[in-house]
Amino acid sequence: xxxxxxxxxxxxxxxxxxQLAGITITGSLFFIVGTIxxxxxxxxxxxxxxxxxKGGFYIGKxxxxxNAILGSLYLATVSTALxxxxxxxxxxxxxxxxKAGSFLERFSKLLFDVLFGIxxxxxxxxxxxxxxxxxxxxxxxxxxxxxxxxxIPIVVRTIDELLKTVPVDLKNITFSLGATRxxxxxxxxxYIKPGIFTAxxxxxxxxxxxVAGVLLTTGFSDNLPKYIDxxxxxxxxxxxxxLSSPIPEVQGxxxxxxxxxxxIILIIVICTHLLASRQQKHKI
Amino acid sequence: xNWRLIKDKLVERSFSLLLFSSLIVIALILTxxxxxxxxxxxxxxxxxxxxxxxxxxxxxSFGFLPFIMGTIWVxxxxxxxxxxxxxxxxxxxxxxxxxxxxxMVLPLVNVLAAIPPVLYxxxxxxxxxxxxxxxxxxxxxxxxxxxTVFAGGVVLAVMIFPxxxxxxxxxxxxxxxxxxxASLSLGATKWETVTKVILIKAKPGLLAAxxxxxxxxxxxTVAVLMVCGNIPQIPKSFFDAGYPLPALIANNFGEMMSxxxxxxxxxxxxxxxxxxxxxxxxxxxxxxxxxxxxxx
Amino acid sequence: MHASTSIQTAExxxxxxxxxxxxxxxxxxxxxxxxxxxxxxxLSIPNNSITSIIGPSGCGxxxxxxxxxxxxxxxxxxxxxxSVLVNGEDIYAxxxxxxxxxKKMGLLSQKPFPLPMSIFDNIAYGPRIHGERNKEVLKQIxxxxxxxxGLWEEVKDRLESSASRLSIGQQQRLCLARGLAxxxxxxxxxxxxxxxxxxxxxxxxxxxxxxxxxxxxVLVTHILRQARRVSxxxxxxYAGEVVEFGRTEDVLLNPQNEITKQYVKxxxx
Numbered sequence: 001x002x003x004x005x006x007x008x009x010x011x012x013x014x015x016x017x018x019q020l021a022g023i024t025i026t027g028s029l030f031f032i033v034g035t036i037x038x039x040x041x042x043x044x045x046x047x048x049x050x051x052x053x054k055g056g057f058y059i060g061k062x063x064x065x066x067n068a069i070l071g072s073l074y075l076a077t078v079s080t081a082l083x084x085x086x087x088x089x090x091x092x093x094x095x096x097x098x099k100a101g102s103f104l105e106r107f108s109k110l111l112f113d114v115l116f117g118i119x120x121x122x123x124x125x126x127x128x129x130x131x132x133x134x135x136x137x138x139x140x141x142x143x144x145x146x147x148x149x150x151x152i153p154i155v156v157r158t159i160d161e162l163l164k165t166v167p168v169d170l171k172n173i174t175f176s177l178g179a180t181r182x183x184x185x186x187x188x189x190x191y192i193k194p195g196i197f198t199a200x201x202x203x204x205x206x207x208x209x210x211v212a213g214v215l216l217t218t219g220f221s222d223n224l225p226k227y228i229d230x231x232x233x234x235x236x237x238x239x240x241x242x243l244s245s246p247i248p249e250v251q252g253x254x255x256x257x258x259x260x261x262x263x264i265i266l267i268i269v270i271c272t273h274l275l276a277s278r279q280q281k282h283k284i
Numbered sequence: 285x286n287w288r289l290i291k292d293k294l295v296e297r298s299f300s301l302l303l304f305s306s307l308i309v310i311a312l313i314l315t316x317x318x319x320x321x322x323x324x325x326x327x328x329x330x331x332x333x334x335x336x337x338x339x340x341x342x343x344x345s346f347g348f349l350p351f352i353m354g355t356i357w358v359x360x361x362x363x364x365x366x367x368x369x370x371x372x373x374x375x376x377x378x379x380x381x382x383x384x385x386x387x388m389v390l391p392l393v394n395v396l397a398a399i400p401p402v403l404y405x406x407x408x409x410x411x412x413x414x415x416x417x418x419x420x421x422x423x424x425x426x427x428x429x430x431x432t433v434f435a436g437g438v439v440l441a442v443m444i445f446p447x448x449x450x451x452x453x454x455x456x457x458x459x460x461x462x463x464x465x466a467s468l469s470l471g472a473t474k475w476e477t478v479t480k481v482i483l484i485k486a487k488p489g490l491l492a493a494x495x496x497x498x499x500x501x502x503x504x505t506v507a508v509l510m511v512c513g514n515i516p517q518i519p520k521s522f523f524d525a526g527y528p529l530p531a532l533i534a535n536n537f538g539e540m541m542s543x544x545x546x547x548x549x550x551x552x553x554x555x556x557x558x559x560x561x562x563x564x565x566x567x568x569x570x571x572x573x574x575x576x577x578x579x580x
Numbered sequence: 581m582h583a584s585t586s587i588q589t590a591e592x593x594x595x596x597x598x599x600x601x602x603x604x605x606x607x608x609x610x611x612x613x614x615x616x617x618x619x620x621x622x623l624s625i626p627n628n629s630i631t632s633i634i635g636p637s638g639c640g641x642x643x644x645x646x647x648x649x650x651x652x653x654x655x656x657x658x659x660x661x662x663s664v665l666v667n668g669e670d671i672y673a674x675x676x677x678x679x680x681x682x683k684k685m686g687l688l689s690q691k692p693f694p695l696p697m698s699i700f701d702n703i704a705y706g707p708r709i710h711g712e713r714n715k716e717v718l719k720q721i722x723x724x725x726x727x728x729x730g731l732w733e734e735v736k737d738r739l740e741s742s743a744s745r746l747s748i749g750q751q752q753r754l755c756l757a758r759g760l761a762x763x764x765x766x767x768x769x770x771x772x773x774x775x776x777x778x779x780x781x782x783x784x785x786x787x788x789x790x791x792x793x794x795x796x797x798v799l800v801t802h803i804l805r806q807a808r809r810v811s812x813x814x815x816x817x818y819a820g821e822v823v824e825f826g827r828t829e830d831v832l833l834n835p836q837n838e839i840t841k842q843y844v845k846x847x848x849x
Contacts (some may be wrong), residue, residue: 003711004677007475021376022376022389024373025373025393025449026393028442029392029396031411035411036410086302090299093299093302108303110566110569111310114562116565117496118558118562119504119557119561121503121505125551125554180292202398209399209401209403215534236400236506254406262403265399269395273391465651465689470759470762471709472706480709481695481696
């Protein structure tokens with residue numbers, strides 16, 4: 001019966017390989033967060049999050065990255081709000097108003113699907129050219145436009161997926177009660193409400209962490225963001241610039257900045273999970 | 285006139301306006317990219333740009349080959365690492381793991397997806413680069429700083445885990461239990477059923493997942509930029525530095541305006557990226573849509 | 581209403597006593613997620629005959645079938661006590677090897693599930709898994725089994741084409757051929773004709789009647805007429821217990837138990 005023994009042995013080996021693969025993948029998450037925590041914690045001080053860079057900050061003197069923290073928060077919030085305000089209506093229009101299966105529906109959905117996959121550097125390059133052509137200098141406004149453009153496909157696609165979860169019967173019942181399409185849409189929105197919050201949070205997370213989009217369009221500044229047509233600092237860029245310094249003190253602060261960004265992201269992820277579990281409760 | 289109907293019409297008009305405006309904007313963007321790239325294509329032959337390997341804008345020579353090769357190297361390495369790991373892990377999650385394990389691991393994988401690329405870059409610089417430079421390189425008898433395409437590939441691999449695993453798990457979950465029963469009741473072991481039946485049936489979906497992973501890897505800019513060395517040469521080995529296409533755009537936009545044709549070149553790079561990724565995304569979406577239709 | 585004793589007719593008892601039964605079930609209890617699906621099953625399945633398991637939906641008949649080739653192992657939250665002896669060996673013994681057991685049983689499920697490969701590879705799958713590599717031998721096996729199920733003439737020119745291109749009736753015959761290729765001793769059928777049209781159903785039924793010369797066959801069916809047509813013995817399962825077990829005519833036309841009487845009421849042969 002050595003044939004059977006050989007086959008069972010193969011299965012045992014395969015099982016071990018699979019478990020190793022799984023451990024590697026999940027482990028990498030902990031590894032990444034852990035490394036940043038380990039390297040960044042020593043440099044995380046109150047000054048870092050409460051002060052702007054003072055003279056010589058990048059060569060090791062005092063200050064913090066409040067400019068970058070606020071800049072990123074401001075940018076991400078405005079962009080996400082705009083992208084939601086544009087993206088949700090587009091998705092509703094495509095799913096409730098446009099005839100399912102029509103050319104417009106399939107074409108638009110495919111287009112947004114593909115736009116979802118276009119890297120932010122391309123958006124950044126385009127926005128940069130546009131800004132050069134229009135004579136706008138690198139500023140918060142440029143960053144907002146870029147990140148908004150980048151985020152719209154994300155919102156559209158996520159809402160698309162959410163609307164797919166609405167049971168077909170619900171749509172039919174509502175229509176047969178004589179509701180208009182807009183009233184039906186409002187009901188769908190209510191059904192997927194927790195999902196919408198999740199989508200917004202995820203879009204926010206993407207907006208705040210993006211480097212390539214802001215690199216070319218937002219510039220950098222040591223001041224707190226005040227006017228929309230001025231350059232502004234952003235967290236990812238702050239990390240980037242500090243990291244390329246040869247001075248260990250500054251590099252350490254880069255890790256601390258990365259830690260701050262990680263915290264923000266983890267908060268977003270936890271909120272997303274809490275919301276997702278609430279959605280499960282009300283599912284039909 | 286019914287107020288409700290008016291509202292409905294109003295909404296319809298305004299929402300459709302948004303849709304069509306965005307479609308127009310996208311068309312304008314694409315046109316803009318093409319228009320901006322034209323000067324370069326007019327100055328040099330399209331074929332020459334794509335195959336020339338000297339990149340020296342000051343001298344007016346714009347060979348894109350090193351960047352194309354750099355992107356290919358980094359993407360290939362990431363695939364070699366990520367695809368087997370993802371397939372194995374997905375099979376384990378769907379076929380062998382208990383519910384508890386599955387419900388713990390999948391959210392963790394999604395968290396990986398939420399981590400901003402710049403943090404992957406930091407991790408790459410902190411860990412992967414020194415590891416390569418101080419341990420792995422010498423192991424192979426190679427002298428390297430660690431800033432290599434290999435480092436880029438490793439970082440990219442971790443970045444594409446989430447998207448590949450989530451699709452692969454979904455695909456594997458659609459395989460009907462009776463098909464597996466048919467194989468099991470012939471006396472096959474579970475692993476034999478996996479390799480000879482399940483993976484074969486799931487092949488199109490798994491392929492779509494890989495294609496999506498490729499397009500993600502192609503376009504990733506920052507993380508790779510931080511660890512790959514940024515030397516415009518064609519990589520000849522894992523331990524060579526490279527210079528992928530996105531990094532080219534990111535690093536040089538500052539000098540764009542001062543050197544003739546440089547801005548056109550960078551726009552061309554962006555256009556190239558756009559087209560390639562567009563193509564890959566399109567392909568995988570078509571495959572996935574076809575599968576979804578077949579399943580329902 | 582409880583049936584605490586199962587009734588076996590005298591004739592069936594005689595048949596069982598004649599030879600060592602292929603399948604003997606002793607004190608089998610199956611619980612799934614805390615709910616008792618099968619209670620205290622004690623049965624011997626007669627050799628070289630067709631035994632049908634009948635009963636209302638949810639009574640446990642499919643679970644009973646699945647315990648025979650241990651496919652029930654994969655069900656979530658399942659607990660099994662008792663033993664199932666095949667040729668005297670308990671397949672639920674601690675060191676029992678599952679693939680070996682399953683090889684002895686051929687399963688024909690409700691919907692035909694051809695494997696994602698060619699017609700030839702479908703039938704050769706089993707033998708290949710169990711070690712047969714010789715191309716000539718495989719060719720012979722494929723031809724023999726296809727002839728057995730009456731498919732040979734229809735498909736001999738397209739053995740390399742995909743099995744999913746066959747009609748549903750052909751696919752079910754293919755699955756039967758595939759199961760026979762591993763040389764089982766026992767054939768299990770789980771409502772194996774309910775997805776088929778009347779003509780394909782008849783073909784499969786005729787095949788099974790042919791095959792009982794060489795195999796012991798256990799079928800689950802909810803169609804009493806089919807049970808009457810093909811089986812020699814009938815097991816009536818109700819609420820997870822065996823209520824009545826005997827020759828087809830006896831159980832269907834002259835049931836002893838009240839519940840059986842209710843179930844087969846109105847059945848006119």
